[in-house]
Amino acid sequence: MPFLTITFPAIDPVAISIGPLAIRWYALAYISGIVIGWIYARALIRSEKLWGGPAPIAPLQLDDFILWVTLGIILGGRTGYVLFYNPAFFIEHPAAILKLWEGGMSFHGGFLGCVAAVMLFALKNNIPILSLGDITTAVAPIGIFLGxxxxxxxGELWGREADASVPWRMVFPDDAKQLFRHPSQLYEAALEGILLFAILAIMVRMGALKRPGLILGSFITIYALARITSEFFREPDPQLGFLWGGLTMGMLLSVPMIIVGAILIMKAWRRKAPEHIEKST
Structure with a gap:
């Protein structure tokens, strides 16, 4: 192996094994992301300073919402993968749709599932949709990072081939071509997880929650830009390959997000602060 490479760390995909019960890192990432996100969201809700008054969402309502958003992530993520990334296979093998343990989740589908969960729960509980969306997206980068x-x-969703100018390139065990590749999963963890979380956290501390929809719009826009950037280093799904003009499915699905996010940001800046916020300032 050339000097300018990093050996892929052979980590057992099963994190915890107790007899026949096996919990994989993938499942643990989802569980940890939801739990840590819930704890962080409760902290944000309890801080009246961040909202300019009482938060429009009660902690108990957030607790109930966790089940809704979890279902939204799972159902939306799986549906998105089936429709966006591999429809031909699942038409021929419909029973495979239920085999979640074999992998196959789409962020864009999971995001749409979250949007549906936010809207339905907010309407059912008379909660401002945009504020609930702000809280949900403020904590979302935690789960994205862990995922x-x-x-x-x-050792999945690896990057494109990298030359010797990339000291951290590596060979992934399941790569039939055994090429030196970018560890694009780590690029996405850094951009879509750490960087996005840091930006949104700073915005929250600067009072962004006082303008409903600002965090939501910022999350959508910044995530889309980060995803498009990462896609330049990520190997396209083999069943799809490159699409129009060398674009990937991840890029194409992210473009509408930039437009929607920008609209939400502009509307949030133009919208007057809620009445309880105006009185408290």
Whole structure:
């Protein structure tokens, strides 16, 4: 192996094994992301300073919402993968749709599932949709970060071929071509997870929650830009390959997000602060 490479860390994909019960890193990433996100969201809700008054969402309502958003992530993520990435296979093998343990989740589908969960729960409980969306997306990068780390541990969704100018390039065990590749999962963990979380956290501390929809719009826009950037280093799904003009499915699905996010940001800046915020300032 050339000097300018890093050996892929052979980590057992099973994190915890107790008899016949096996919990994989992928599942643990989802569980940890939801739990840590819930804890962080409760902290944000309890801080009246961040909202300019009482938060429009009660902690108990957030607790109930966790089940809704979890279902949204799972159902939306799987549906998105089936429709966006491999429809031909699942038309021929419909029973495989239920085999979640074999992998196959789409962020864009999971995001749409979250949007549906936010809207339905907010309407049912008389909660402002945009504020609930702000809280949900403020904590979302935590789960994205852990999920990308799980992708790396599993050795899936690897990057495109990298030359010797990339000292951290590596060979992934399941790569039939055994090429030196970018560890694009780590790029996504850094951009879509750490960087996005840091930006949104700073915005929250600067009072962004006082303008409903600002965090939501910023999350959508910044994630889309980060995803498009990462896609330049990520190997396209083999069943799809490159699409129009060398674009990938991840890029194409992210373009509408930039437009929607920009609209939400502009509307949030133009919208007047809620009445309880105006009175408290």
């Amino acid at each position: 990308r780390l799980a992708n790396f541990i599993k």
